[in-house]
Amino acid sequence: MSKEAEEKIRNKQLIIAMKGHPGTGKSTLAHALASALKFPLIDKDDIRDSTFPLHQHQQPAAGLNDLSYEAIWRVATTQLRLGLSVIIDSPLSRRAHLDRLLDLTATVGARLVIVECRPSDEAMWRERLEGREKSWHKPASWGELQELIKAYDGCSEYDVGNVPRMVVDTTAPNIGVEELVSSVVQFIASAWCPIPPPM
Structure with missing residues (x-):
């Protein structure tokens, strides 16, 4: 991972919002990003488990x-008002989320980026889903996953x-989590923290 890109990201207040269906590798990538960037991680599953x-x-x-999402927004608001960046690990399955x-970023002046996990290898995705705790x-x-996606009725595919x-392919061959983290960091740095041209 580029130290320059990492430093540029740390000097901005960001919300890194994960997106994707269950079992796509969101949480694995979110935890790795949080560890690399030292950003607080707000995991919807942690909150939902407590209900x-x-x-x-x-x-x-x-x-x-809905209660779980409301808790996410409140915890994120507190962290952002403290001047911290956050990573939010949730499916982000509806435009309302x-x-x-977007309302939160406007309130605190932070910048938002979405990291969407979409595995291209369906067999590997299925194996991960059915093999997890x-x-x-x-x-x-x-x-059950197919029923859930069907219930979304296309609302998870929004502009x-x-x-x-x-969009990250978490089943791409010969690409590990470290490489994915590096590519996400480079993307964020180029999207929100452009490197000025040489003098």
Whole structure:
């Protein structure tokens, strides 16, 4: 990873928003980015896991999902008001979620970039999804994932406007997490932290 690009990113206040369906490698990449850049990581799964007692009392799943996002926005707002950059690990599956982030960036003066994980190797994606630790609120099988995507009814494929977005193939052959992190850092640096031309 380029030290120059890394330093340029650290000198800007950023929201790095992950995007993608379950099992696409978002969390692995988000954790690696947070570790490399030393940015706070806000993981929707951490928040959603904490709503399990409400789930046991038959609270509607949609309501708990909305509650999880509301918690993300509040935690992110606090971190950004402290002058920190943040990485938000969530599916970002609806345009309304992006709109909240855009409102947040306008409020605090931060810059937003989207890192979308889209595996090209469906078999590897399926293997990852079905091989990961089971959770009460995540699809556990390929069939469950397909039902979830179908329920989105295309709403997860929305126009992000002029927000810089990098689409990452997390199943590309011979490319490890370190290389992916490096390419994301270079992308962010070029999108929001352009290197001035030589004198």
